[in-house]
Amino acid sequence: MEKLFASESGLKRIQDKRISETPLPLGQVDDTVLNELFEESFGQTSQQFTRCERLFLVAIQQVLHQSGLSLEQPDTLLILSTTKGNIDVLEGAYGDRIPQEAFLLPKMTARIAHCLKAKNAPLLVSNACISGLMALNIGARYIQRGTYKNVIVAGADIASKFTVSGFQAFKALSEEPCKPFDVNRTGLTLGEGAGAMLLSSEEKNATIEVIGWASSNDANHISGPSRTGEGLYVSIQKAMKKAEVSATDIDFISAHGTATPYNDAMEAKAFSRSALEQVPVNSLKGYWGHTLGAAGLIEAIATIHSMEQGKLVESKGYQDHGVDEPIAVIHQGIEKELNCSLKTASGFGGCNAATIFRKK
Amino acid sequence: MENLIEDLKKQIIEELNLEDLTVEEFGTDELLFGGNIGLDSIDALELIVLLEKNYGVKITSKEDGKKVFQTVRTIAEFLESNK
Amino acid sequence: MADKNLYIQHSCFIRAGKVVVDQSQIEQEEDGEHLKAFLKRLYKSRETDYSKFHKMDALCKLAFMASEYVLEGVDWKSEIPAEDFAIVLQNRSSSYDSDLEHADSIQREGGIASPAVFVYTLPNIMIGEIAIRNGIKGENACFITDAFNSELLVDQVEDAFAEGSKLVLTGWVEQAAEDYEAFFFLVGQQSQAEKKQWTVDNVKGLLHEPF
Numbered sequence: 278m279e280k281l282f283a284s285e286s287g288l289k290r291i292q293d294k295r296i297s298e299t300p301l302p303l304g305q306v307d308d309t310v311l312n313e314l315f316e317e318s319f320g321q322t323s324q325q326f327t328r329c330e331r332l333f334l335v336a337i338q339q340v341l342h343q344s345g346l347s348l349e350q351p352d353t354l355l356i357l358s359t360t361k362g363n364i365d366v367l368e369g370a371y372g373d374r375i376p377q378e379a380f381l382l383p384k385m386t387a388r389i390a391h392c393l394k395a396k397n398a399p400l401l402v403s404n405a406c407i408s409g410l411m412a413l414n415i416g417a418r419y420i421q422r423g424t425y426k427n428v429i430v431a432g433a434d435i436a437s438k439f440t441v442s443g444f445q446a447f448k449a450l451s452e453e454p455c456k457p458f459d460v461n462r463t464g465l466t467l468g469e470g471a472g473a474m475l476l477s478s479e480e481k482n483a484t485i486e487v488i489g490w491a492s493s494n495d496a497n498h499i500s501g502p503s504r505t506g507e508g509l510y511v512s513i514q515k516a517m518k519k520a521e522v523s524a525t526d527i528d529f530i531s532a533h534g535t536a537t538p539y540n541d542a543m544e545a546k547a548f549s550r551s552a553l554e555q556v557p558v559n560s561l562k563g564y565w566g567h568t569l570g571a572a573g574l575i576e577a578i579a580t581i582h583s584m585e586q587g588k589l590v591e592s593k594g595y596q597d598h599g600v601d602e603p604i605a606v607i608h609q610g611i612e613k614e615l616n617c618s619l620k621t622a623s624g625f626g627g628c629n630a631a632t633i634f635r636k637k
Numbered sequence: 638m639e640n641l642i643e644d645l646k647k648q649i650i651e652e653l654n655l656e657d658l659t660v661e662e663f664g665t666d667e668l669l670f671g672g673n674i675g676l677d678s679i680d681a682l683e684l685i686v687l688l689e690k691n692y693g694v695k696i697t698s699k700e701d702g703k704k705v706f707q708t709v710r711t712i713a714e715f716l717e718s719n720k
Numbered sequence: 721m722a723d724k725n726l727y728i729q730h731s732c733f734i735r736a737g738k739v740v741v742d743q744s745q746i747e748q749e750e751d752g753e754h755l756k757a758f759l760k761r762l763y764k765s766r767e768t769d770y771s772k773f774h775k776m777d778a779l780c781k782l783a784f785m786a787s788e789y790v791l792e793g794v795d796w797k798s799e800i801p802a803e804d805f806a807i808v809l810q811n812r813s814s815s816y817d818s819d820l821e822h823a824d825s826i827q828r829e830g831g832i833a834s835p836a837v838f839v840y841t842l843p844n845i846m847i848g849e850i851a852i853r854n855g856i857k858g859e860n861a862c863f864i865t866d867a868f869n870s871e872l873l874v875d876q877v878e879d880a881f882a883e884g885s886k887l888v889l890t891g892w893v894e895q896a897a898e899d900y901e902a903f904f905f906l907v908g909q910q911s912q913a914e915k916k917q918w919t920v921d922n923v924k925g926l927l928h929e930p931f
Binding site: 446447448498499500501 | 677678679682685686
């Protein structure tokens with residue numbers, strides 16, 4: 278978080294033929310750091326797990342460690358989110374060390390559950406780029422319905438040749454680090470990472486409440502976002518209704534902000550239609566890239582830190598306003614009391630999600 | 638030119654899975670986008686792949702794409718001039 | 721949760737070479753017919769004019785056909801707003817065929833990635849296709865589970881209703897090469913005599929009926 282508040286980006290230009298034929302900016306997790314964290318957390322070699330599994334496990338273990346909880350408890354559920362999980366197994370990244378079947382998402386889930394001795398079979402949500410936020414929303418529901426006392430929500434995705442080449446074919450990648458909402462934005466920058474969050478019905482130690490959530494579909498196109506922002510607008514309205522708040526209550530929006538021309542234009546429309554033009558908004562993609570199935574969750578975690586510390590993070594890469602509506606993209610990080618925040622996400626398949634947090 | 642146009646029609650139907658369209662019905666001057674053929678943004682990207690794969694021609698700018706991908710004839714003319 | 725009185729309005733099963741809608745078999749695979757040919761024949765037999773169908777991968781075609789059967793003759797648009805219609809699906813192999821196809825295209829020497837293949841390497845695209853076809857704008861969730869999990873599905877659908885959904889299209893759509901299985905349920909609040917209640921037992925009961 279210090280680096281975010283200091284506006285330091287983790288995006289680096291990489292040259293790695295295993296990921297891309299041409300050099301490109303990327304938000305990569307250092308393998309050595311990841312393995313050290315893994316071995317520290319689990320006291321065993323990281324070699325028998327894939328990169329994606331290591332990311333998941335390290336993030337989840339930190340939450341378990343901080344909270345003193347265990348997944349062996351019957352009242353605790355784990356919900357995972359990812360788009361492509363162990364897709365690098367398909368690319369032969371591990372030779373014989375990892376069985377080929379680990380590329381299937383239920384196998385990855387089982388391997389993670391086994392490592393953590395999870396009593397309840399974890400759920401896995403795969404809803405393109407809203408996966409992380411959907412997992413959070415579904416976790417919040419399980420707490421509300423009283424099925425579980427604790428839900429740990431975790432999201433992870435890796436940067437692979439599979440996704441990089443796909444987005445290249447879509448002409449969606451930026452040559453330079455991405456510039457969300459900027460007039461010169463030319464596309465997204467991919468990233469990888471993991472996030473984990475504990476949702477609990479126990480109030481003790483909690484600083485933030487999840488008070489509203491929703492998802493929706495544009496019903497417009499499988500890869501292009503709606504031009505009118507209709508789907509995202511519906512998600513925001515439903516989440517506000519559930520949270521029993523109005524537009525004037527929202528202090529901050531953590532947008533999806535992929536920096537593709539159409540996505541950012543669509544989001545600006547949806548925020549404007551929701552009477553949220555004046556509300557400070559940022560995209561964190563300029564710091565660590567688009568982490569796909571983990572993005573919504575990682576950015577929700579950053580939102581919570583922002584609220585706890587009363588600080589707004591600069592929207593990295595944003596210089597000159599580049600969307601039609603005069604939305605309040607954060608030029609410079611400032612201190613501000615944040616009582617109520619909105620997090621949104623949108624993705625392929627026309628899906629959108631929104632979540633609202635309130636400081637206790 | 639006529640052979641090239643016929644080939645292009647076959648390839649477009651095949652690669653873009655335009656099953657409801659035949660080469661005979663496929664008008665050389667019919668608009669590919671916005672008209673009856675009704676191609677979308679993914680099809681446009683797929684056309685770029687098609688020209689690269691089958692003709693070794695790369696289209697890099699959006700403006701070029703818009704000019705070239707108007708009709709089958711404009712694609713054929715572009716390929717002829719890039720031989 | 722708030723409203724437990726939910727009923728299965730319609731169901732559709734496409735598995736083991738048979739299409740069963742509301743517990744009556746209406747179509748059957750021909751001897752030696754491959755999945756894609758079977759799905760194409762189903763599409764043609766309905767005289768549907770929807771050319772996007774041909775662009776879909778097999779998983780989406782399967783989900784699309786199951787949704788066509790289960791929504792046939794349902795005039796929901798006159799009853800509820802599009803944003804109150806939710807879609808909640810489950811599957812096991814995610815987008816298996818498209819994953820392999822895209823991976824193969826980028827590993828081959830001189831191979832070029834196809835955007836039309838890559839876009840299908842996400843399992844929730846099948847929800848998008850159904851949403852676009854029908855103009856459905858509500859909640860949409862896609863779960864990946866090792867096997868069909870009726871408890872999860874029943875919970876999720878109940879939650880969707882508790883949060884304002886008025887109709888939910890839900891089920892399991894699994895496909896990897898020639899292995900496939902789809903069951904769809906349209907769940908709503910209308911309770912005519914022949915309609916089964918939306919419960920785990922009733923879902924399991926329908927699943928185990930010999931067709």
